[in-house]
Amino acid sequence: MSMKRIFGSYTMAILLLIVLSLALLAIGDIHLSLLTTIKTLFGDSSDRIANIVIWDMRMPYIVAALTTGSCLAISGLILQSLTYNPLVDSSILGVNAGASLGAVVLIGLAGIIKAINVDTYLPVAAVFGALISLLIVGIMNREGSKMQILLGGVALTALLNGIILMVELSLNKFDFDKVLVWLSGSFWNLDPGFLTGYAIAAVILIAITSGFSRELGVLMLGDLTALSLGVNVKFVKRMLMLMAIGMAAVAVSVGGAISLVGLMAPNIARKMCGSKIQVLLPVTCLIGCVIMLLSTLVANNLFLPSVLPVGLVVAVITMPYFLYQLFRY
C-alpha cells in the first residue's frame, strides 16, 4: 500500500471524526453556531448557555461514543486476526451478551444485597461474563468450521439474551425500555466521573495492545511463522485475547451490548489502508469512533424530541453490512 493511500485514509478518518464531533456538539434541540462551538471548546466562557450545553450536556456523549467505538473496533480487530475470520467480533461471538449478562446480574444482586456497590464491581462483572461466554464459544473453536463458530456465537447470544430479558423484566416489570440497554445497547450512565474512569481504562488497554502490534501482525502470518520469527505465540495470544475481552467489557459497561461495530470497523479499515498492522490498528480505532459518533448523532437528533438508544441505530447501520459481507462470496 502506497504511503499516499495510507496518508489519505488517516486524513479522511480524522477529518470525519472532527466533523462528526463538532456536529454532535453543535446540533440538538438547542442549536449552537459553529463559531460558538469552537470558541467554547477553546475555553471562551462568555456564553454561559453554550458552556453548559457543550461541556455538561453533549461532551459526555462524545466521550462515551469514543470509548465504546475504539474499544469495540480494536477488540474486533484482535479477534478477527486471532481466528483468521473476518466475520468475527465480540458481539457475534456472544462476548458482549456475556458481559451484558454479568452487568445485569450484578445490578440485580445490588438490588437485593445493599452492600454491593454497582460502580466498583461493574467492570469485574462484565469481564467475568465476557470471559465465560468466550470460553464456551472457544470449546467449539477447536475443530469447528468458521460458519459453525459464528452460528454457535449467535446461538449463545440468543440464550444469554433470553436470560437477560428474564432477569431484567423481573427486576423492573413495566420498564421495557430499560431492558433494551442490555439487549441492544445505549449510553445509560452519562455521569462525567463514571465516563472518565472508563475512558482512562480504554486508553490504557489500547496502549498495551499497540505495544503488541508487531506481534499481532506477525501472528496474522500463521503460528509457525510467528514462532520462527521469535514470537512467544502462546503468551502473546493469551495477552491479546485478554485485551480483547477487557475492551469488550469496557465498551459494554459504558454502552451495553452494542452490536457488530467490531466487525465493521476493521473490514472498512482494511479496504482503506491494507492489512499492515501498524497502520491498520489506528485506522480501525478511528473508524470505530466514526461509526459510534455517527450513530450517536442520528440517535440523538433524527427523531427529536425523542432520543433513541444508540444501540438500535448501530444495529440498523451494521447489520446490513454484516449481511452484505456474509452473502458477498
Place this chain on the structure above:
Amino acid sequence: MKTKKLTWINGVLLLILILAFVANLCGGVQWYGLNQLWADPNLMATKIMWTIRLPRSLSVVLVGALLAFSGQLMQALSKNPIADPSILGVNAGAMLALMIGSLFGISLSVFNTMWLSICGALITFLIVLGLSMTKQGIDPLRFILGGTVFASFISCIAYAVSLLTNSSVQFRNLLVGGFSGATYSQVELLTVGIIVVIVLVVVLRKSLTLLVLDDATASSLGAKPGVTRIIASLMVVICAGISVAVAGNIGFVGLGIPQVINYLHPDALERNVVPTMLAGGIFMLVVDLIAKTLAAPTELPLSALSAIFGGAFLFIIVAKGSRVTQI
C-alpha cells in the same frame, strides 16, 4: 411394525398432551381444581376458569402445534435440520408488521391481525430467501446465520418503533411474547388456521414428503417440486403469522420439536406431522405453565423462556456439528 410404533408414540403423546393441558388449565397465580369448571357458575374461580384459563390453554396448544409444524416444514424446505421460522426472521417480520399496522391506525381486530402478520411474515421470508440465494443454490449455514442476523435487525427496528411512539407498554405482549390476553376469538382464528394446514397436509402429503429429495428425483417420481415448495412456504408463513398474531414473538419452538420426533421415530414427513404437532403443543403448555407459575404473581416473558431452551438446543446442535456440516 412401523405403523404400530407410530400409533404407540401418538397415543403416549396424546396422553401427555391431555395431562399437560389439565395442568396448564389448573395452574396460575392460584391453583384451581378441575372440578371448578362445573361448580356454581357465579363463583369467581369458575368464571376465571371459563373466560381466562380455558381460552388461554387452548391457544397455547394450538400455537405450539402450529409453530412446531412450521419448523418441520421449514426444515424440509431448506433441506436443513436447523431451520425455524423464528431463526429466519419470519416471526420478527410478522411482529413488525403488526406494530406498524396498528400505528397507522388499523384496529387490531382478529381479522386484521391475521392478514397483517401473514403479510409481514411473507415479506421477511422472501427477503431472507432472496438474500441467501447464491449461484450454487442455498448454503444452509449461511442461510441460518443471515436469517438470524436479519431477524435481530428487524427486532431492533421494532424496538425503535415502539420507543419512538411510546408504545412499548401497549406492545409489551407482542415484544416479549405471552398468552395473557388470549380470547375465544383468537382460539377460533388458530383453529381455522390449523384446519387449513391439516387439510393441505392431507391433500399434499406425498409431494411434501418428496420435498427432502432433490428436484430431479422428485420430478421423476411424479411430484411438482416448484408448486409444492411455494405451497409449503405459504403454509410456513400462515402458521408463523397467526402464531405471532396471538402470542407475540415466541421463537425456537419449531427448532427442537421436529428433531426430537425425528430422532424417536425417523420416518417420512407426512407420518411425522401428527406427533410433531402433539409434541409442539405439549412443549408450549409446559413452558407456559412455567411462565405462569414460577415467579407468580409476575408472569415470566415467554420469548425469554423459549429463547433459553431454544438457544441452548441450537448451541448444542451446532457444537456437535457433524450432521450440519455434512449437508
